[in-house]
Amino acid sequence: MILEIFLFFFAIFLVTRIFKKKGNLPPGPIGFPYFGTFFHTIQLKNVFEVKKKYGNIFMINIGVVNFLYICDFKIAKDSFTKLEFADRPSWKSNSFFQSEKREGKASGSGGSRRRLQKADEGAIKTPFLNKRCHFKHYLATCCKYEFKDEEVKSLMAKINEIQEAFLHLSIPDFFPVLKYILPTPLLDYITGASVFDKACLQYEDMVQPIIDEHLKTLDPNNPRDLMDDYLIEMKEKKNEEYSHFNITDLIRVTFDLFVAGNDTTSNMTRFFLTYMARFQEIQEKIQKEIDKVVPRGTLPGLQHRNELSYLDAAINEVQRHCSMISMGVVRYTTADVKVDDYDIPKGTAVISVAALSHKDPTYFKDPEVFDPSRFLDKNGKCIPTCEGFQAFGIGKRQCLGEQFARMELYLITAALLQNFTFAPPDGERQMSIKPISLPIGHFPRKGQKFSIKCRN
Template identity: 30%
Template structure:
């Protein structure tokens, strides 16, 4: 009994000590730095309101109105600075060089990325820069040829007839998933599959579960001591799922490595292996020795896994918006019929003449921001943004949703209006200043070079083939689903009528 009481007192003493240390540390920071203002945050817990929010961007919008576009908030023990307008974001990501280019350390991310060896979450180091350079070169080499367009057309020719068989209202997610999976599977590994393929079914089940479970983060990242004493069932489940994905990609990569032939480049994996071999003739040997096969595998995880996730949800938004906006859909189809016709699929070369179609997709990405608060940054040194001090190793969040809904840059901000992106001749104009779905600066999305043509051609092909409507009685206004840091349309059904029959 006495031992139990003493044990309880010891735990309480440790917790009180931690709280005192945190309070003193934060007070010292306030005295030393001119930190951005922000809401009251409890020691260890942080902002209870933000922690309990369905969507972080909604709470951040509330804080912006009170504290301005740059504010400080805590989630658990992590104090972070949130940037909510394009001026502060441009200052941090572009004008401040590499000051904001690091990533914060989270145990969960370190585990999923095999020790931080991917591009999306790894720290900004010489190894990372070389890794990014090799991956970027491989992507450009792959996209230069005709491989991409061929695999996209192959995927659409498999998937569109399946959708055309639906005679009533249906959820289009499985078909969109298959389109995106097939394209990126063929891009990365040179293979497309059928709707009932076990690999596709397994991968998409894992991907959906991971998206749902990681949206609100992990208690273990808030309180790292839990990694040593006890992990939650959620964390153990996600770790198991992530390990399964890594195993799938590892197997595919090893198969390519064994059969690699520089005279026959089939896919991005081959391009990646070739780019690394070419780098052996150009780069510092010691630096290259730090770039392992694990780094290359994790590059594939970046393109394949993350690419599937963001692309499929963007297309959910696109299809749902078009179903509720028949006038916009009609204009998209008129342009596609005029430029492409109905007897062939849209091509990469058609993009420049499908300005309204591309502008419509831009508006989808503005209003349907898939990752509203982006990936977290971390400061590499003491720096400044928006007139405030930001200490070294501070977590910095970019509120992309706020950028895309800033009334200072967007007229009738809630209105779906593709003409925002067009010039007086109806052509795609310069990118709007506050449109930033792929981020910017040194950590700009590696997969942008694939995502833009992929999304455009899938969207154009769906619009070319189908008239999409909502079932009778459905509210045309889109309802938001997802959770915390990930958003997607709430589950919905559509009716797709084959335009080939009209």
């Protein structure tokens, strides 16, 4: 009897869901009750299929969360430049990026974002750009470390531990019923929340002494790094009721810099080298450009950049072609909004599918062809961005480290190509540029081998 009652209500639920008038919501596939349409969108190739059926804007749900997918650059740009799209979801996986008074992932939209911007704009100078993660540590804390420094190694290991725990953390945000049917310790174990929380506390313990040291030696007239800059602002604003400057937030800003800025640049460098090994004639052209501009025995520097436009164009083209952050970083709507005449409710997770825009012939002629010259203007100068290009995101929450990342990529790749030539490993005729495709993005293949020849 109980089973029959359950089946009866379940049938009603199904029918109402299937025939429910959706108002003016975007179209989208009908999913399983409660579970939603997860499998339609977990892979980029599935998103492509759904787009073919429903068009450039469609909606799916995963558990209780609505996801809006935008597959056209112009629509995404129109939307993402509006304030209503400037939030990030407050899922568990984002919790370490957010302190109580901050608004969104990676950084809030207020003062701390402006301070980071200042750092990225070069207000903080450093002489050693060639060791990426160490540079970011320096940017944040002004400490100089040797490449194999144990403190840096353990800090990076902790960050990796936190990142690895991200994957399943948000399951209860999508399926909140699990919080009621499973005991908390079991749920925390399944989702990795206990490992995550512990690693976050350990990270805080590691950074706290560095902050204490900064507080002891702080000279408001002579800020040494981002941390000093932040502490000064925190002191200035301490009486403002709504100031979000506090030590917890500062710890999270340092975390932002490492997480958002470390793997991104290192993976992009690996992509770049893979493309060079595959497209050797393009590598040769870049090397010729470097040899013409940079005197022998000198490493390429920022003073040469204006003359190394083809290299900058090639970096852009690798970013476009590989679409590393293939589905962007999720935004969250802060109010009911319209997108292309559709009604989008407050609290919708929004994704702009960068990989589709990067291969859209409306914006890029012969999009499958790898051709750096599409980013050169008629005077041979690099065009940093164009319609359709969204490697660093769009609008209000566009990548805060973009200029910094571009500078890093330029300096690292210029130095490498000046001194080495990259080719497929011995015995392989052609380098594969096929990435590993995960729901969160494209990654260079693990353990990819190269043949590397030293240039005289």
